[in-house]
Amino acid sequence: MVLADSLIIGIGSPFGEDNIGWEVVRKLPEREGVTLLLEDRPGVTLLEKMAGFQQVILVDAVVVENSSPSAGKIHTFNKQELVLLAGNTLSSHSIGVAETIALGAALGIVPEQLLLIGVEISMSDELGKLDQALVTMATEVVERAIDAQFKS
Numbered sequence: 763m764v765l766a767d768s769l770i771i772g773i774g775s776p777f778g779e780d781n782i783g784w785e786v787v788r789k790l791p792e793r794e795g796v797t798l799l800l801e802d803r804p805g806v807t808l809l810e811k812m813a814g815f816q817q818v819i820l821v822d823a824v825v826v827e828n829s830s831p832s833a834g835k836i837h838t839f840n841k842q843e844l845v846l847l848a849g850n851t852l853s854s855h856s857i858g859v860a861e862t863i864a865l866g867a868a869l870g871i872v873p874e875q876l877l878l879i880g881v882e883i884s885m886s887d888e889l890g891k892l893d894q895a896l897v898t899m900a901t902e903v904v905e906r907a908i909d910a911q912f913k914s
Contacts, residue, residue, distance in 0.1 A: 768815065770904070771783075776802070859878060
């Protein structure tokens, strides 16, 4: 399998469960043709980070509103799904990953092969320790996504 022009970004922060994106990307082995990045709540600068890459996987913690908590559940979203999640209002205020992707798609600057792998977290008020079993499980999901997404 040849990997070319590929990027994997772990998105998060240094706080509790929100750093699962970082931890997953840190566990990935280096691969020829794949750039690994860790980004602390990048906002619209995410578009700059993705520029020039044909294939991108984003790994981030997610909280699913209006559902019962399912910490550890894996959610995957392609570019079109992320644009739909962002809704019809584009604003630079409170801009998250979905809104950033929608903005980039509207500007025509988002890679066609884009996948967000979201690991659902509990978002408790406590900055708890990250469950390493969850990191391992999420890393395995990302590895499978790499194999599926980056085949050429």
